[in-house]
Amino acid sequence: MHHGKVSYLESAERRKAFSPEQLLDMIPLNESDHVLDFGAGTGYFTIPAAKRVEGKVYALDIDPYMLEMINIKAVKEQLLNIVPVEGSIEALPLPAESIDVVIVSLVLHEIKPLGPLLEQIKNTLKKDGYLVCLELEPKQSAGNAPRVTLEGMKQEMIEAGFDIKEVFFPTESLYLLIAQKTE
Numbered sequence: 001m002h003h004g005k006v007s008y009l010e011s012a013e014r015r016k017a018f019s020p021e022q023l024l025d026m027i028p029l030n031e032s033d034h035v036l037d038f039g040a041g042t043g044y045f046t047i048p049a050a051k052r053v054e055g056k057v058y059a060l061d062i063d064p065y066m067l068e069m070i071n072i073k074a075v076k077e078q079l080l081n082i083v084p085v086e087g088s089i090e091a092l093p094l095p096a097e098s099i100d101v102v103i104v105s106l107v108l109h110e111i112k113p114l115g116p117l118l119e120q121i122k123n124t125l126k127k128d129g130y131l132v133c134l135e136l137e138p139k140q141s142a143g144n145a146p147r148v149t150l151e152g153m154k155q156e157m158i159e160a161g162f163d164i165k166e167v168f169f170p171t172e173s174l175y176l177l178i179a180q181k182t183e
Contacts, residue, residue: 018170020048023103026168027132027178029053033100036060036092036124039107043070043082049103050079058094060085097126105134109148118160125181131162133177134170150175 023045029035033055037046040059047070050057059070059082067084074082087093102121111117121131138147148156154164154177162179169175 018174020045022170023105023132023134023176024048024052026166026176027101027103028130029101031055034058034098036094036099036102038102038104038121040070041066041105043073045103045105046070046082047073047077047079050074050082051077054081055100056081056083058083058085058099060087060092060094062086062088092120092124094124096123097129099124099129100126101130101132103132103134106136108133108153109135114148114156115160118156118162122161122181127181129181130165131157131177131179131181133157133179135175135177136173137175139173150177153177 029049029052031052031054033053035049035053035055035057037043037049037057037059040046040061043059046057046059059067061067064086067086070082070084085093102125104121108114108117125131133153135150135153136147138149150167157164157177157179161181161183163182164177165180166178167175
C-alpha cells in the first residue's frame with residue numbers, strides 16, 4: 001500500500017493518527033514567535049502554525065510545486081504571515097538567529113550526514129530557540145529504508161550543541177523530539 005507522497009502527507013489517516021494541532025500543543029510556541037517549517041511539503045504544519053502565531057512562518061521546501069500548494073491554502077485561509085522559501089537543505093536562506101522554533105517533520109532521516117544541517121538550523125535559531133523533530137522509529141523489518149532511531153537522533157542533536165528537552169511518542173511508530181539551542 002504505497003501511495004504517492006502527497007496523498008500520504010495530506011491523508012485523513014495521518015491526521016487521525018496525530019494531528020498537526022496536537023503537535024503544536026506539545027511545543028513551546030509563543031504568539032510572537034517566528035517559525036521555520038523545514039521541508040514544509042504541502043503545508044501540513046505550516047498552515048496550523050500560522051494560525052497560532054503572529055510572527056512569520058517560513059515554509060521551506062525545495063519543490064516549488066509544494067510551495068504553490070501552500071500559497072493557495074494561505075490565500076484561502078486568509079493567512080498573511082506565511083513566507084514560502086524555495087531553498088535547498090545545503091543552504092538555509094534565512095538570517096542567523098531569526099527563528100524561534102524550527103519544525104522538521106519526516107525530513108531528517110533523508111539527510112546524510114546530519115551534523116552540518118543541524119549546525120545550520122542552530123545558526124538560524126535565536127538563543128534558546130527550539131528544534132522540533134518528528135520522525136518514524138525504524139522497524140526491525142523495514143529493510144534498508146533510511147530511518148534514524150530516536151537514540152541516534154538524540155546523539156546527533158547533542159553533538160550539534162542542542163539540549164534535549166522532551167521526547168513524546170505520538171503514535172507507536174512516531175517520535176517527537178524537542179531540543180533547545182543552548183550555547
